[in-house]
Amino acid sequence: MQQVASPAFKSCSDCPIRHRAVCAKCDSDELELLEDIKYYRSFSAGQTVMWAGDHMDFVASVVSGVATLTQTMEDGRTQMVGLLLPSDFVGRPGRGEAAYTVTATSDLVMCCFRRKPFEQMIGTTPHIAHRLLEMTLDELDAAREWMLVLGRKTAREKIASLLSIIARRDALLGLAPPGKELQFELPLTREAMADYLGLTLETVSRQMSALKRDGVIILAGKRVVTVPDMDRLMTEAGDDSDGGYLV
Amino acid sequence: MQQVASPAFKSCSDCPIRHRAVCAKCDSDELELLEDIKYYRSFSAGQTVMWAGDHMDFVASVVSGVATLTQTMEDGRTQMVGLLLPSDFVGRPGRGEAAYTVTATSDLVMCCFRRKPFEQMIGTTPHIAHRLLEMTLDELDAAREWMLVLGRKTAREKIASLLSIIARRDALLGLAPPGKELQFELPLTREAMADYLGLTLETVSRQMSALKRDGVIILAGKRVVTVPDMDRLMTEAGDDSDGGYLV
DNA sequence: CGTAATTTTGATTGTAGTCAATCCCCGTGG
DNA sequence: CCACGGGGATTGACTACAATCAAAATTACG
Incomplete structure (x- = not known):
């Protein structure tokens, strides 16, 4: 299925999403801690990254490519609830189960963080907690904008x-x-x-x-x-x- | 319009939303700091709490009653994007303008925090920052559930x-x-x-x-x-x- | 080149929207 | 006490927009 991949850059400091992702506010010490708990995964267009309900032992940032979050009813009706672009964050700290199905719609590279240590870092690293709050608030605004589109x-x-x-x-x-x-x-x-x-x-x-x-x-x-x-x-x-x- | 009100309880420790609101994780020292920057406001059913685009110098928790967040198009089409119940949080730290119109649909009491000092407390008080993140993630999940309802x-x-x-x-x-x-x-x-x-x-x-x-x-x-x-x-x-x- | 996947177009149906009348519950005032 | 009025809710008749069913066309790909 997915492969553990080496991306085209060497370290976080060269990462293309360095100043937009969840790690945007981190200093170099903090990045080093992240390096220890991270790994890359690649998916090709069309692949399912995870199914709703799957056990999930990581959270991740989209490094490149596009993915979608979808919700599906028993009879097959499907609604996309998120469009993930480079720098967007996937997963919920504190939750071990995927709430949505994640699908790569183009070739996709994700920077994954092991969930448990990442959750601990949220507690100890305000730079990450604060950036994550900011990104979540942005997502919420986008979801609400989208609700107007869907409803009216x-x-x-x-x-x-x-x-x-x-x-x-x-x-x-x-x-x-x-x-x-x-x-x-x-x-x-x-x-x-x-x-x-x-x-x-x-x-x-x-x-x-x-x-x-x-x-x-x-x-x-x-x-x-x-x-x-x-x-x-x-x-x-x-x-x-x-x-x-x-x- | 709205009145500065004294609610039926005396202090945060007696507050009915004490263990669900943004202050849920605070200890008594932290509550004292919050006491200094908070005040209550009441609205009667049907009143508009604020209009989208209004200047906003506070964020708030709903103490009792129900309020709605709505978005309106120029031609009047309206979509509700949030339903605020006791303990829910209103406003976005870092943003001085209301993104949505807030309306009281029943008699409403809000516990308001002056925005600037509250924003500073987010930086200095992990208990607040963490609870706010948790609540925002819950809101995002609710919004996504709602998107399936609206779309499909x-x-x-x-x-x-x-x-x-x-x-x-x-x-x-x-x-x-x-x-x-x-x-x-x-x-x-x-x-x-x-x-x-x-x-x-x-x-x-x-x-x-x-x-x-x-x-x-x-x-x-x-x-x-x-x-x-x-x-x-x-x-x-x-x-x-x-x-x-x-x- | 041939086959499958994706997209476009067409014909028809059905669900929810629009316009409009009526009803019901309350509160107010004659 | 009852008539009146108003806001909210219900019901009806008709319409329109998007869904469905179906076929054709275009593109991608082995």
């Missing part, structure tokens, strides 16, 4: 919302070219988009086609999206273009 | 889910009589239920009637609900009755 937006607005979230994030990370025109790659299949938005994949496909027909987006292949006018997309999402005190 | 459940399942959440909570707090039969009072109007569940109030009303007609619930007046068979209600909610590792 139309299918078209839902798609536009998802696209604008991804577009903004990529722009923020400097992954997008400059200029007014934004371009990015969707890290999700149509089905994953449907699970994110509480729609069927047919509806996702129809609304993507409609947004394309109306010139809100331009598609190159299935996955590469160009947004000629970001304000237009935000309007389609039902967000005021000036909103977004939180990026 | 039918109107009938949504209503049954909400009722079972309230029923379980009341049973847990010992508010309900013993026996197999559960009875509780809805702390929400039909409109608030609709905002919680991403429905219209007409649909809420119809599904309440349907559940009553089918014998899943018994209504005494509009607000008092009796559940003759909790497992039946859970099944209607689409949850397996054995689920719920987290109450």
Whole structure:
């Protein structure tokens, strides 16, 4: 299944998520303690990292790639409840069971910390505890934003919302070219988009086609999206273009 | 508007939310420090505690009563994103602006902490920081559970889910009589239920009637609900009755 | 190139939304 | 004491949006 992997960098100080992850505030002494309890694991696109209910003896940071958290009902209905990007944190200190199924949607590298020693470090290392609180509060804000999308937006607005979230994030990370025109790659299949938005994949496909027909987006292949006018997309999402005190 | 109120108890040690709120883990020295930065405020049912975007110079615990967190789009569509019960925490350390509108749905008493000194205490008092992290993680779990409800459940399942959440909570707090039969009072109007569940109030009303007609619930007046068979209600909610590792 | 997986498009159905009327419970005032 | 009024809740008729069922088309891949 998964492999224990050596990533392309040597130590925490070279880590690409060094200043965004749960370890962001740690000094070099603290990083050394973390080095002792950490190991890397890699997953290829499509692999399940863990199933809801599995025993879990680690928590982890996403180093590279994209993963999803999903919840599934007995009859198969599935809802994505989290989208994990590089630097995001997986797992809950104090809980030995996975609450959600975690799936790699692209090739994925995770930096795993053995759970027990990590929990102890939370008690002894305020830098970690504080950063974890900050990240959890951000997650909670994102979940609440998402609740508005799920509960009150139309299918078209839902798609536009998802696209604008991804577009903004990529722009923020400097992954997008400059200029007014934004371009990015969707890290999700149509089905994953449907699970994110509480729609069927047919509806996702129809609304993507409609947004394309109306010139809100331009598609190159299935996955590469160009947004000629970001304000237009935000309007389609039902967000005021000036909103977004939180990026 | 709101009044500075004296609650029915004298000090933190007599406080009804003493062992569940953000101060749950504090020792008496720490409580004394909190006493210095806290004050009580009361609101009557229906009052708005604060509007999204308002300046906020405090964070708070709900002492008694029920409040809601809501998000509203420009055209008026409203989604509840949090239901605040006694011991729940309001506000985000480090943020001076309210992200959501807070409304009292019953008479409400809040224990407010001046924001700046409270933020400093988070840094110096691990008992508070740790409890706040724990509570935030619980909130995040609740939000994710809720996302499944919003995204994937039918109107009938949504209503049954909400009722079972309230029923379980009341049973847990010992508010309900013993026996197999559960009875509780809805702390929400039909409109608030609709905002919680991403429905219209007409649909809420119809599904309440349907559940009553089918014998899943018994209504005494509009607000008092009796559940003759909790497992039946859970099944209607689409949850397996054995689920719920987290109450 | 051929097969499977993913996506798009089409036709039809069904659930919840909308618009509208009525009801019910209370409190108020004539 | 009863009429009145208002907010909340229920019920009804109709509509619309997204789901479902089904087929075709495009892409990825061995």
